[in-house]
Amino acid sequence: MKFSMPQVGLMPKVGGLGALASVLLFATPAFAQEFDTGDTAWMLTSTALVLLMTIPGVALFYAGMVRKKNVLATMMQSFTITALVTVIWTIVGYSLAFTEGGAWVGGFSRFLLSGMELDAAHELAGTIPESVFMTFQMTFAIITAALITGAMADRMKFSALLVFITLWSIFVYAPIAHWVWAPGGWLRDYGVLDFAGGTVVHINSGIAALMAAYVLGPRIGYKRENLAPHNVGFTVIGAALLWVGWFGFNAGSSVNADTNAGMAMAVTQIATAAAALAWMFAEWFMAKKPSVLGAASGAVAGLVAITPASGFVTPGSALLIGIIAGVVCYWAVAWLKPRMGYDDSLDVFGVHCIGGITGAILTGVFATAAIGGKGFDGLVDGDSAQIVTQLVGVAATLVWSGAVSLILLLGIKATIGLRVEEMQEREGLDIALHGESIA
Amino acid sequence: MKFSMPQVGLMPKVGGLGALASVLLFATPAFAQEFDTGDTAWMLTSTALVLLMTIPGVALFYAGMVRKKNVLATMMQSFTITALVTVIWTIVGYSLAFTEGGAWVGGFSRFLLSGMELDAAHELAGTIPESVFMTFQMTFAIITAALITGAMADRMKFSALLVFITLWSIFVYAPIAHWVWAPGGWLRDYGVLDFAGGTVVHINSGIAALMAAYVLGPRIGYKRENLAPHNVGFTVIGAALLWVGWFGFNAGSSVNADTNAGMAMAVTQIATAAAALAWMFAEWFMAKKPSVLGAASGAVAGLVAITPASGFVTPGSALLIGIIAGVVCYWAVAWLKPRMGYDDSLDVFGVHCIGGITGAILTGVFATAAIGGKGFDGLVDGDSAQIVTQLVGVAATLVWSGAVSLILLLGIKATIGLRVEEMQEREGLDIALHGESIA
Amino acid sequence: MKFSMPQVGLMPKVGGLGALASVLLFATPAFAQEFDTGDTAWMLTSTALVLLMTIPGVALFYAGMVRKKNVLATMMQSFTITALVTVIWTIVGYSLAFTEGGAWVGGFSRFLLSGMELDAAHELAGTIPESVFMTFQMTFAIITAALITGAMADRMKFSALLVFITLWSIFVYAPIAHWVWAPGGWLRDYGVLDFAGGTVVHINSGIAALMAAYVLGPRIGYKRENLAPHNVGFTVIGAALLWVGWFGFNAGSSVNADTNAGMAMAVTQIATAAAALAWMFAEWFMAKKPSVLGAASGAVAGLVAITPASGFVTPGSALLIGIIAGVVCYWAVAWLKPRMGYDDSLDVFGVHCIGGITGAILTGVFATAAIGGKGFDGLVDGDSAQIVTQLVGVAATLVWSGAVSLILLLGIKATIGLRVEEMQEREGLDIALHGESIA
Amino acid sequence: MKCVMAVIKPFKLDEVREALVAIGATGLTVTEVRGFGRQKGHTELYRGAEYEVSFLPKIKVEVVVADSLADRAVEAIQRGASTGQIGDGKIFVFDISQAVRIRTGETGADAL
Amino acid sequence: MKCVMAVIKPFKLDEVREALVAIGATGLTVTEVRGFGRQKGHTELYRGAEYEVSFLPKIKVEVVVADSLADRAVEAIQRGASTGQIGDGKIFVFDISQAVRIRTGETGADAL
Amino acid sequence: MKCVMAVIKPFKLDEVREALVAIGATGLTVTEVRGFGRQKGHTELYRGAEYEVSFLPKIKVEVVVADSLADRAVEAIQRGASTGQIGDGKIFVFDISQAVRIRTGETGADAL
Numbered sequence A, B, C: 001m002k003f004s005m006p007q008v009g010l011m012p013k014v015g016g017l018g019a020l021a022s023v024l025l026f027a028t029p030a031f032a033q034e035f036d037t038g039d040t041a042w043m044l045t046s047t048a049l050v051l052l053m054t055i056p057g058v059a060l061f062y063a064g065m066v067r068k069k070n071v072l073a074t075m076m077q078s079f080t081i082t083a084l085v086t087v088i089w090t091i092v093g094y095s096l097a098f099t100e101g102g103a104w105v106g107g108f109s110r111f112l113l114s115g116m117e118l119d120a121a122h123e124l125a126g127t128i129p130e131s132v133f134m135t136f137q138m139t140f141a142i143i144t145a146a147l148i149t150g151a152m153a154d155r156m157k158f159s160a161l162l163v164f165i166t167l168w169s170i171f172v173y174a175p176i177a178h179w180v181w182a183p184g185g186w187l188r189d190y191g192v193l194d195f196a197g198g199t200v201v202h203i204n205s206g207i208a209a210l211m212a213a214y215v216l217g218p219r220i221g222y223k224r225e226n227l228a229p230h231n232v233g234f235t236v237i238g239a240a241l242l243w244v245g246w247f248g249f250n251a252g253s254s255v256n257a258d259t260n261a262g263m264a265m266a267v268t269q270i271a272t273a274a275a276a277l278a279w280m281f282a283e284w285f286m287a288k289k290p291s292v293l294g295a296a297s298g299a300v301a302g303l304v305a306i307t308p309a310s311g312f313v314t315p316g317s318a319l320l321i322g323i324i325a326g327v328v329c330y331w332a333v334a335w336l337k338p339r340m341g342y343d344d345s346l347d348v349f350g351v352h353c354i355g356g357i358t359g360a361i362l363t364g365v366f367a368t369a370a371i372g373g374k375g376f377d378g379l380v381d382g383d384s385a386q387i388v389t390q391l392v393g394v395a396a397t398l399v400w401s402g403a404v405s406l407i408l409l410l411g412i413k414a415t416i417g418l419r420v421e422e423m424q425e426r427e428g429l430d431i432a433l434h435g436e437s438i439a
Numbered sequence D, E, F: 001m002k003c004v005m006a007v008i009k010p011f012k013l014d015e016v017r018e019a020l021v022a023i024g025a026t027g028l029t030v031t032e033v034r035g036f037g038r039q040k041g042h043t044e045l046y047r048g049a050e051y052e053v054s055f056l057p058k059i060k061v062e063v064v065v066a067d068s069l070a071d072r073a074v075e076a077i078q079r080g081a082s083t084g085q086i087g088d089g090k091i092f093v094f095d096i097s098q099a100v101r102i103r104t105g106e107t108g109a110d111a112l
């Protein structure tokens, strides 16, 4: 028997407290006896796909963009973050994010996953074991943290990174995930639409990255020396794995192998393709050549922008979202960034934050009840208020993530220090931090 | 409730117009209300797997075989084609290929995917949402186009490629997919067996590649300079990802997570392994050393050859199909190609077209009702006519794809030109076309 | 309808002959008519994931650790073994491992997979087609053989490798898989717990690797020349793919998309992360720097150790298993190996054998009926005898695999020879054996 | 003896080698280098950041010959390497005071 | 003519090139090399096995100039490459007996 | 001063370095090169297409020493690099007219 309440991803069918109440009725372990093997199969697969996005996806995507002397250190960041966030999520992150608590943060009832029995289910995902839901969500916490490292490339101290990510996962990621997705979270109740993590993952990591770029300061040689990517080939492979894995991210966020998952996959594919082409043509027009890095970046911009919308929009809208995201993000990195004067080395802000904001707003424009179900209307359905609601979600994320990230970074800088010595940066982090090098 | 009509992949249970009629009875959206989560889960996964075949699969497979100065441009071809064909498929390709029309091509009822509602289903895949079926088929259109680029390596103009692929996807891929798989398609009605795309994907891309090699002319230095693959390691990784992804290609073509999918996966694995060993031993015997490129190429040859047969044959037959394909394709690239005098740089014709023809014929030999179901008999079951039927399918594909590809290529050559300048080719396409290079 | 007998992976619910008898009641093809599409979907996916572990996973993991002149030869080993073991498994391996026979080895009833009809099911996996079960198990046979090659790096003759792997798969892998997993296998009846292959895959390959290192002798220059890994980046990518693929390995070993699969995935993720961090911190403390190779190795150590336990333990126990495995395996390669004087080049013994033994014992400690079901208690549930049972399993595997591997290796050495010529080793295996090189 | 060193375009290496062998050179050593000169490099643009790549890939060829062969070696390289276009490269001639074949210890012209 | 060859720290290449261009050098050739000297290398530790990496990455610059320019070229390189720290590298000056521009056949100082 | 340049087999580098250090050389520079000579290359065959790889991987060692040390440096390299087999390589000796240590500006033998 399938869990009978219709669901659109993790979103309640109707916003506000009414939805919360009706959802909570299901929050007993009683219904957890019968799981759907198809849904479970898809969510096991989705979890693997989202893990693939970080390792080796992000690891390769970022490693290709740094200089050769920092390749291993860059991969090490994604790899270690995968391990570290897994442990934090197990101990306390999942509990804070997804158990009942208040509007701001969950509680400690799943501390060290206590109570997550073999046949437990989470109320947001009644047809699959809670162990699967917990691990699926874990992979989101991992990739969000890993994405930030793009702003820290080539100069971040490894020990400082571990401290930062530990605190950030607890004090930034868990609360924001709670606000947006957990029953009782205030942004969810407020009606913010974020199917698969446009705010929680992308705006969140993007603004944290901007803070990191700002506090760390630019790389030695920024704007003077040749800091060009040493191997865009790796970046393309990484982007390709991100693309493939994102099916798990977006279609997996349906938490069922159902029509929403199917449509989410379709619109993800379409928006990504459109954005890759849009960035490519924009760059071809402006800079005279269509770069490979541009096509890969455009694809990621499209993936980011469709993320919040993926459960709510039609294929036609996805095409438009992709085109807009590709052009806007190209503008953000090629025009806006040079004028802002910070060194967000691998453009986390330009692609993930700007792309995420673009997606959040366009979700308010293009969401339609025909796809998302009753109550999920955007501007195209005549509900112009949804855009405002979306902007509240964006602003809340920018403020909390930006402020707390800044405090954490300044605190670490003042204590153990954030940045490697100049000679270490010159020598390259591979040798300086890890005692290894690529032949 | 599962869709009750027994199915073998996309093939009708019995050939001819009778099957068509019976299939059409189901062509109403009514039955689309209840999908099977297991089937849907598998088809979502299969779609991701087939996408993985192109990016990063084909991208790596081909990039490893070119010279270092063309690595990025080669990856760019697969990456951009993924985006481009996605958009074309969304706008018009899917509609032309898979809606009812006539024997030759579908109609425009799914133009821009209009009418593909959340709970729509396609008659060929009644247990999964149409959004999934559409995207799954999209990944086939993508890889077919990407495969062609192997013949164009190191000298194709990027703009010309985009124009060619756009037209080719509309005028060659969509019709042939319609002929073979769509209800009403003439080759389907004629009884041609092609479980997962031996004709539609491999013969089709292989003959188009031959035309491209012919119209483009050989690379500068062909047969004089050292054009050896710069990194067979990438090619092995690419072949490995093709192998893994092909489970989605062949077992996914069952469109259900059923016994046919299981057997298709088993025979795919077996034929591929046999072909890899066959090519390797053939080369070891003829050229004195078993090359790594040979083993990888043999695996791909096996994958190609088992593709049309994968829903119809036993494991024992798969073993034979693999051995034959490995030896035949080795012969095609090592003996036949040098005697034909064209420069099909990465052997698309030798591996995909010859391998596809081998597979198509052997499907006629080894198809058995024990696996494919009633009506699917080949020579081993005593139906010697099936081989003739298969040859008609092969010939039709060769003629249409060959002729239209040739016309398109000559047309582009006469207008915007197909090939880069000599100095650009010397300098390498990475810098000349995309302004990037690998350190 | 699902197969009604509750199952924990391939393990019987109760040990001993009683279980065997009850299982055998189901060993008729009758129940095979109705499969579960969700279970089938997950097992198709799991098979793809485990294949991904070997190619490109192990291929990259190992290739990154050798010198540049041996990269292709190293990849070739994994790639060819994939093909070779597939054929052996098809012909005779599956039959010997998984058909009824005696306590020691199966029979020939599935010789060349005869009798594996389209709708056949294996008694261990009643809800999926036997074709899927057979292929899933095939991928285990493949990776076990491929893992051994890490001990042979840089000096093994390719022809000797093919002969060794052929014999080893038949005389070592198939029997041990039968002992531990097949109904009637003596270690299974004895009550040994091995959810996903700690003994069958890891101890087995690890001890065979030690024998290979011993018989082959050290690489030229061992302990004198710089034999450092040429590209730890590849190793990280390989480890990442192993990690992702291992979800199929462990959660797939549930053979259902059920609560056991979900919990197996969760504990796999947690133990792996803990082990990666444990190795990293241990190395950071001992050797002053946290190496990238160390983090990757720690992850693999964690994956190995959780493998036998993955269906029986809680997340909290997984955390402990990971920490212990990370530290123990670090000790095994950094302290123990230099004192043993053999050249297990890529540490198969230290990571897989020692990690596997650690996991086998800890399974005896941490197995709990709350996860594994009635009858699956370890020390934490008060059953101290389970540890002894586990040790019997370890010892049996060490003795049989060690002894037969040694005999096979000595036999090959005495006949066709195991090792390449000195000049070939100096020149590098890529050119010497395969006539190829990386630019 | 003379060491004739040339910086040439990479795709001309095979022709240069053949030309040198033709005049009797028995060995040569090549290095991948990057050159800066009259031939312009190119600009690479990554997400809006422009990097001037002023160095172009070149091949350095070193061939040691007896004094009597030096002029012919220079001519041979010139013949093999020339395309008539900018960036074809340079040839420099150094004096060598000694040459030794490691394997045999032969010295002077015998070592070549 | 002189061939001024310098082994420098990699990140100093751009400054050296600019300094050389400033004094009128029209071309130069660079090679990635590894150097052993007073500046210590480092140790790499792979799973307990220690490897001494005694060679450090360096860049070799070769610039051929007319005799009259040689001293200024040496100075320019020194200015561009110096950090004042160990491992800054060396400059060596060789005599050149002939120079040829492949494209035109010009010789001597005209070839540079 | 002399610049002793040797082309050797790659796996002999460590022995050569040790031999040079033993006789008092304080620094050296190595380059990965490819060599063509009496030692044959090999053939690579890719899907039936044969490519002659005539160049073999070699290491070039350059060490600048005072005139008085030149002969011993040659001997040291020979000792370290010799296997007695074809392809062991060559040693060439160049004159150097000047040497400068970039860091300090020291010149001549002091710069080494």
Ligand SMILES: Nc1ncnc2c1ncn2[C@@H]1O[C@H](COP(=O)(O)OP(=O)(O)O)[C@@H](O)[C@H]1O
Pocket: D007, D034, D035, D036, D037, D038, D039, D040, D056, D058, D085, D086, D087, D088, D089, D090, E026, E027, E028, E029, E030, E062, E063, E064, E065, E101, E102, E103, E112
């Ligand atoms: N003075 C020089 N010293 C050392 N190398 C030089 C010098 N001038 C040119 N080269 C090398 O020769 C190459 C070709 O020189 P360039 O000036 O571009 O063209 P051309 O040889 O046609 O005059 C350069 O890329 C550089 O490697």
Ligand SMILES: Nc1ncnc2c1ncn2[C@@H]1O[C@H](COP(=O)(O)OP(=O)(O)O)[C@@H](O)[C@H]1O
Pocket: E007, E034, E035, E036, E037, E038, E039, E040, E056, E058, E085, E086, E087, E088, E089, E090, F026, F027, F028, F029, F030, F062, F063, F064, F065, F101, F102, F103, F112
């Ligand atoms: N005698 C030498 N012959 C050739 N190259 C040398 C010699 N001495 C030093 N070098 C090169 O110069 C580099 C810097 O030398 P080093 O002794 O480390 O520092 P410094 O230049 O400050 O004295 C070395 O890495 C090496 O490449």
Ligand SMILES: Nc1ncnc2c1ncn2[C@@H]1O[C@H](COP(=O)(O)OP(=O)(O)O)[C@@H](O)[C@H]1O
Pocket: D026, D027, D028, D029, D030, D062, D063, D064, D065, D101, D102, D103, D112, F007, F034, F035, F036, F037, F038, F039, F040, F056, F058, F085, F086, F087, F088, F089, F090
């Ligand atoms: N005349 C030469 N000029 C420059 N390099 C040479 C010359 N002859 C040989 N070499 C270098 O020395 C290496 C070894 O030479 P080779 O003739 O193969 O063997 P051997 O040193 O035993 O005579 C060659 O690969 C090449 O790099």
